[in-house]
Amino acid sequence: KALTGVDDLQQVKALEMRVDTRENSLGNFGTYLPNLRELKLNNSLLVSVRDLGTTLSHLHVLWMARCGLSDLDGISSCSSLKELYVAYNNISDLSQLSLLDHLEVLDLEGNSIEDINQMQYLGLCCKLSRLTVEGNVICLKPNAESAEEPDYNYRAEVKKLIPHLEYLDEIPASQT
Numbered sequence: 646k647a648l649t650g651v652d653d654l655q656q657v658k659a660l661e662m663r664v665d666t667r668e669n670s671l672g673n674f675g676t677y678l679p680n681l682r683e684l685k686l687n688n689s690l691l692v693s694v695r696d697l698g699t700t701l702s703h704l705h706v707l708w709m710a711r712c713g714l715s716d717l718d719g720i721s722s723c724s725s726l727k728e729l730y731v732a733y734n735n736i737s738d739l740s741q742l743s744l745l746d747h748l749e750v751l752d753l754e755g756n757s758i759e760d761i762n763q764m765q766y767l768g769l770c771c772k773l774s775r776l777t778v779e780g781n782v783i784c785l786k787p788n789a790e791s792a793e794e795p796d797y798n799y800r801a802e803v804k805k806l807i808p809h810l811e812y813l814d815e816i817p818a819s820q821t
Contacts, residue, residue, distance in 0.1 A: 654678055661685035666696035675700030687711060687730075695719035709734070710752075717741040731756070732777070743769040755780035759789040761799065764806040774811040778803065 649657045654677050664671060667690060675681065675698055684701070685708040691697075694714065699722040701707075706728040714734040720726075721744040728750040729742075737757040742748065743766040751773060758781040767773055782789060784799045800813055801821040810818040 655680055657681055659683040659685075663687075663689045665690040666692050671696055671698055673698035673700040675702075675704075679703065682706065684708070693719060694723075697723070706730075720745065727772075737763070739763045739766040742766055745770055746772070748773050750775040752777040753781065754778065757781070758783050761787040761802050761806070764803050768807045771809065773807060773809065775815075776803070776807065776810055776812070777814050779814045 646652060646654065648662060649660060651657055657678050658680055660678065660681060660683070664686060681701070681704060683706040684704055687708050687710045689709070689712045691709065691712040691714055694717055697719070702722060702724045704723050705725055707723060707726055708730040710730055710732040712734060714731060714736060716738055717731070717736060718741055720729070720741050724745070725747055726745050727747050729745070729748060730752040732752045732754040733756070735757050736753065737759055739758070742751070748770045749772050751767065754777045758778060761783045763783070767776065778784065778799075786793045786797060787802065798821055800818070803813055804810060804818050804821065812818055
């Protein structure tokens, strides 16, 4: 209540805060905020997405940029997510995102995605229309083991794996 400045937590639809889950667990704080639709945790220290608990199934937009995340394990408990912003973390495995049926916008800029085949998980997100992956190894070469290939085009490869994508790195995905 102190954080939101509201007595009736039913009214809270958006919340912005910085947390350090190494010291404080958030537990299942979502139970107190049943109508929370947007949560901004940028520049927090999150050991894991699991630290958010399992009570944010009604959340539509989640920002966790620069939170020190190395994976997205537990993101499936945010089953209503439409937009996820996890730029500048250390994420390389995208398999957990394939469970998010409503995901439309995903920002993975500046992460550690080293294998173009990780994009196939995003191909399972049938509503995904906007994706940002610039600043990942896959923009330079298809995987960590391969040398940089002059004719490699990550935009074309991503479009093959996610044919329904409309925008890639804020440019129409049809432009390769």
